[in-house]
Every structure is written in structure tokens, then in C-alpha cells.
Amino acid sequence: MRPILLSGHERSLTQIKFNSDGDLLFSVSKDKIVCAWWSANGERLGTYNGHQGAVWTVDVSPNTILLATGSADNTVRLWNVKTGECVKVWEFSTAVKRVSFSPDGNRLLAVTEKRMGFNGTIAVLDISYGENLSAQAAEPTLTIVCEESKATVAGWSFLSKYIIAGHEDGSVSQYDPKSGDQLENVQIHEFDSQITDIQFAPDRLSFITASKDKSAKLLSSRNLAILKTYISDTPLNTASVTPKKEFVILGGGQAAMDVTTTSARQGKFEARFYHKVFEDECGRVRGHFGPLNTIDVHPAGTAYASGGEDGYVRVHHFDKSYFDFMYEVEREQARK
Template identity: 40%
Template sequence: MNIQGLALHGHMKPVTMIKFNREGDLLFSTAKEPNISVWYTKTGERLGVFNGHSAIAACDVNNYSTLLVTGGMDFKAKLWCVESGDELANIMLKSPARAVGFAHDDSKVMVSTSRKMGEKSAIQLYNLPFAVPKEDYIVQPVKTAFNPCAEFVSESDDITFAVWGPTNDTIYYSMFDGSVAILDVETMRTIRTQQPHEETINRIGFDCNYYTLITASKDKTARLLDSRDMSVIQTYKSDVPVNDAAISPCGDHVILGGGMEAQDVTTQGGQTSFEVKFYHKVHEKQLGQVRCHFGTINAVSFFPDGRGFASGAFDGLVKLHRFDENYEAAPGAKPVWSPESS
């Protein structure tokens, strides 16, 4: 199997997150700089930028690809019109954002913030102040101030990342101590907690059916968890800290991205190549790796069709990788089990 790579040059600072829209024709990328880039994945063309932060940690796009939400390290979250690039709303936060996400019906926005400047880590929910825009509908900017409609404050630890659960009833979040927890949205209380890692979890994400959850940890492993009780199903071992991980939407493949932190490279030795590692989801075996960056990999994501992936790294590059026609014959390309076969 050959993998065709395409480098996207648009960031001068380390890439922090990448996000496909539902159809996979658009890719949004954020970095430790003011600009969010949007790319046309078929050609690699940069369609535009959203400018309004000082440095950005996370982003999410809604189901219709009409709205974009971003979370900044500048104590702000912002809503954008994807079509026009206009800033629609500015949400002032008490501490830097770590994660953002639209609810499944696009009715709410979730913002997770870090513990800093004397403020505790929190997850806040905001109602959208307008009807969810469909295709080709441009929303007008909102002048009123945004206040959270619900809030959860972590008394004990720092929340590192958060995502909506299988429905709008739950939010899953990870913590600095290696724990994962489920938050009940109605009561804004934690209903279950497990600790699958001994060190910090950098990011978490679901498979496309929300049956399993994958964690990426500083302890050099990623773990596949049952989304119901968060018991560990599989463990994928790496030789470097794992910053992000993703589950294929169509095959039994898992990808991991990571590397030594920048401040550790000079003190602990020279890691000169940084690669995305492929694992068999069921058998845990590493199947291969793709050397694609010159800095620590901070973000990985599969195309929604499963026929490729994207990566973003400390070197400021975003790379698109597409599998050729021989992918179907690769180990793990055909899942051992799928919901359709049960």
C-alpha cells in the first residue's frame, strides 16, 4: 500500500488541532498563532483564514459546515461564519480554552478551560443565540454578551480535554492525573470516573459509532476504552509521549501521533524524525509508521471516509495523506466486526 502525502503550508507556529467537516472536503487547522486556516482537501488549497485570536488551542465545525467555534489561549472563545469568515460572537473566559465542541444538534457550544491564574478548570455550556444556519445561509454577528447556561467546575484536577458523548446528555473529559470522567449534562455532575493512565491524558476521541473512546497520554500509550463503563479494551504502546490518537471509521486501524516535548529534545537526545504510527485496533500490533514531520506531532485525524488521514505538528505543517487502491488488502482494512454485520 502506498500513501500519497500533501503538505499544507499556512502556519508559522506549532499546529495545535485539525478538524474535518462531516463530508471531509474541508479541513480546519489551528496553531499557536492568530490565524485559523480552512483547506480544500481535494487540492490542498487554502480557502481562507479566520483572524481574531492571539493563539488557538482547539476548534470544531458544525454539522452543516456553516459555523466554526474556536477556543483560544487568550481567554476567548469565538463563533465564526464559515462562508463569509465573519466573527459572529466573542465569549470571554476566565482562563485559556482547552477544548470546544458543538452539541450533536448544533444547539449548544461546549468550552473547556484550564486551571490558571487562580481560576479552576471548568466546562461551560452556551446556547446558540440564533437558529442553526443551513447551507448557503449567512448569519449576522451577535452584539449581546455571552453567559454560560450551565457550568461544571473541577475542584480537584485540571481538565485537559473534553468531547460530547454519544448524545447531548453526557460530556467525556480527561484530566491531568490520567483519569477520564463522564459528566451528566442535566445535573452538571460527574457520574463515572476511571484512571486508565498513570500520567497526563493529552486528548480523547470517539469512534464514529461512539462505542469506544481512545485516549492519548504522556505515558507513551494510547488506550481503547468501552464508552459505557470506560474499562480498558486495548493498549497501544509507543516509544514517545502520545499527543493525539484516532480510530478509523471503516477499518480496524488506530493512528498515534506524538513525540518528545520541545524542551526535552535538547536535554534527552535527538529525536530527528517524527512519525504517525499505525496499529491494529483489535490485535494491538504496530503495523507501520509514516515519517511525515520535522517536529512533535500534535494532532492526527482520519478522513471521514477512512481512506486517509491528516496530521499537524510542531513544525507548523499540516499534511494530508491518502491511501491508494491497495489499501483494501492491507491488514486491518476490513474490520473483524461492524454494527452492520451484527
């Protein structure tokens, strides 16, 4: 499995995202630039320029027409994927840490930072795909205020039925996207160990959380029940569920600021593969020389990409052996 190294960023990666076809890969980094790449060969398609601060988050609409980005310059920007022009800018009072399109693409949520007397919020924006892409709603249709612990990440469940958010204190909340009411809040990770990532399984019935408490958990979208727990030996920054095969991929590593406790040897900057159902670690992929900040899996399950603190994106297309790998029990099940 030879990786393709995408070296277009000058600073650490914050998020990467495949489009729904998987032919494009979008990456954002602290260097204010948004890049689009061909996932097959790693050629750069172009950049989206305009942000004035570190770009924290990116998402692409399910039809690959619009790209949303959130940045430390307190804006969410909407870009025309094809032309690269910025079609809309929403101003917020604080930095935007996460954007996510609803499964049907008609709504976009934005998680804003808690800072300067402002509470952290989750804002929901309506998105339209008319002739004129600039014609977007000016104000959010809904703003959920997180009074207790700020939300760090959020996403949409199946049928856009719930908004699910991970918090700084290690808890996960379920909100009603119509009323904004909090339906549930469960402390699933160790108290005060931040949830660093939430990613949904392709069917959006379950999602995986990554946390600084060195574990990742698979939860039910419906009732936030913990289905699976994956234990690692390093703080986690990201986790992703693979389609097609039953795996989850975890990424992390000790941050450079905690350097006193960082292992002298390179070794924890690896993407770790766990079996989704059995919770066993099946393999690791090395290569980054800094913590892994973000991982995304190709929607067809044929490749995955990881973005690191080292400023590189590595795209891995899976080998045959990856697809052939099966537990004996699974094989038996498959034969039935």
C-alpha cells in the same frame, strides 16, 4: 501515499479538524490564525482572523455552518464558515483549551484552563442556527468546575448522553450534560501523565485517549471500561480512530523542551498505525520533523491529516493497499 504539505502556519499546529463531509480541513496554530483548506488538493480557502493569542482548539459544526475556536486570549469565537466573519465572542476568565460541538450541533462545550486562581471548567453553550447567526446565548447554560485535577480535553458521547473529559492527572471523567454531575472518574493512565487528546469513534460508543505515559487507550463511552491499550515508545499528543477500517492512528514525540532526553536521530516523529482490535502496530508514516500535535481522520476514512510542532499540516490520502490490508482472521470474518 504521497502527502499534501500545507504550509500556511508560522508556528506549531495545535489542532486540525475535517468537516463532516471531509472536503474541508480547518487548522489552528499558535500563530493566532485559523485556516480553512480544501482537503482534496491542499489549496487554502481562507483564514479567520481576530484572535489575539495562540489558538488552541477548533471544531466545526456538523452542518459546516459554524466554526468554533478557543484561544489563549480567553475567548471562544464563533465564525461563519462561508463568509469568514466572527459572529460571536464569549469571554472567559482563562484560556480555552478545547471546544467541541455536540453530535447534533446544538451545544458546544469549552474547556477552560486552570490559572490565576480560577479552577479549570467545562462550559456548555447553546448554539442556534437561525437567520441571524449572531443571535447566540450570552452565558453558558452549564459550567462544570473541575476542582481536583483540571480537564485538558473533553467531548460528547453518543446521543450527547455524557460529556467525557480527560484530566491532567491521567484520569477520565464522565459527566451528565444536564446536571453537570460527575458520574464516574477512572484513573486509566499512569498517575500524573496528562491526557493530551480524546477523540470519538464515528459511532461515539467508544473513544480513544492519548497520554504522556506513551500509551493510548480505547474506552467505552458508557462505562469508561478500557477496551484496548496501544503501547508506543514516545509520549503521545494525539490519537484518532479511523472509520471504515479498524485502525487507530497515534501521534507524538519527545517535546523540544525535554531535549536532553530527545533522541539525536529523527525517528519518533511518526504517525503510528495500530490495529484497533488486535492492538498490534501495523505501520508508520514519517515526514514531520517535530512532534505530532494533532491528527484527524477524514469522516469517510479515505484520508488523514496530521499537524506538527514543525508548523506543517500533512494530508495523506490512503492508497488502495491501505484498504486491502486485512488480517487473515478479519478476512475470514468478512467472508461469513
